[in-house]
Amino acid sequence: MIDTNTRVYHLENVSRLYEMGEVEVRALDRVDLDVFKGEFTVVLGPSGSGKSTLLNLLGGLDRPxxxxxxFYDQDLNELSDNELAKFRRDKVGFVFQFFNLVPTLTALENVELAAAIAGLKGDAKKYLDLVGLGPRADSFPSRLSGGEQQRVAIARALVKEPEIILCDEPTGALDYETGIVVLRVLADINRQVGHNVMVITHNAAIAAMADRVVFLRSGRIDRVEVNSSPVEPEEVKW
Structure with a gap:
């Protein structure tokens, strides 16, 4: 359930500029945005619109x-590099387009490694079960399909029990049927477990399953739409 009284993120007049030689590139331009507790949010826009830059700022991978x-009441820009690394480790789970699993480790060991890096004793098997891969726990990535590898990556993000899952084109490398399976996992995590989920994508169809859709264009928020009746992943057509 969405708690509109609790802001997980509050972005205030955020810009991100990059210098490329003598050219200044404004990847984000005066962005204001709130993300509320329990939301499934989709950030939608074409290539170059600033989606990945926004995710990097939310995840503490970059600074405005x-x-x-x-993040709640903490200004991420006031954190030291070490404190920002701790924020990423403890508060944020990342899921990217490419799975980046360790090929010499089993599915279970990949998730256990994430828990160990975070200094936790998380129940890796529990999270593989949650994404429907308990029976494949002893399989190496080379023996898993693309969708199964992405679900291991989601379990790896979840084992830290983060406040929010940030997903950058999580279905971009998958076919339609496999993509639906991954979207179902993300929807269940949001609706049944209660984690905030934000999906960065250029795929407009995925927006139908979100509580709120943020449309980016040329580094600025074009508009924000609220979905009163998000569809189920199986109803997404692209």
Whole structure:
């Protein structure tokens, strides 16, 4: 359930500029955005619109050039590099388009490794069960399909029990049927477990399953739409 009284993120007049030689590239331009507790959010936009830059700022992988990114009441720009690394480790789970599993480790060991890096004793098997891969726990990535590898990557993100799961094109390398399976896992994590989930994508069809859709264009928020009746992943057509 969405708690509109609790802001997980508050972005205030956020810009991110990059210098490429003598050219200044404004990847994000004066962005204001709130993300509320329990939301399934989709950030939608074409290539170059600033989606991945926004995810990097939310995840503490980068810092804004101007403005503030608040996680609850903490301004991430005020954190030291070590504190920001701890924020990423403890509070955020990342899921990317490419799975980046360790090929010499089993599915279970990949998830256990993430828990160990975070200094936790998380129940890796529990999270593989949660994404429907308990029976494949002893399989190496080379023996798993693309969708199964992505579900291991989701379990790896979940084992830290983060506040939010940030997904950058999580179905981009998958076919339609496999992509639906992955979207179902993400929807269940949001609706049944209660984690915030944000999906960065260029695929407009995925927006139908979100509670809120943020449309980015040329580094600025074009509009924000609220979905009163998000569809089930099986109803997504692309």
């Amino acid at each position: 050039t101007h403005g503030r990114v608040l």
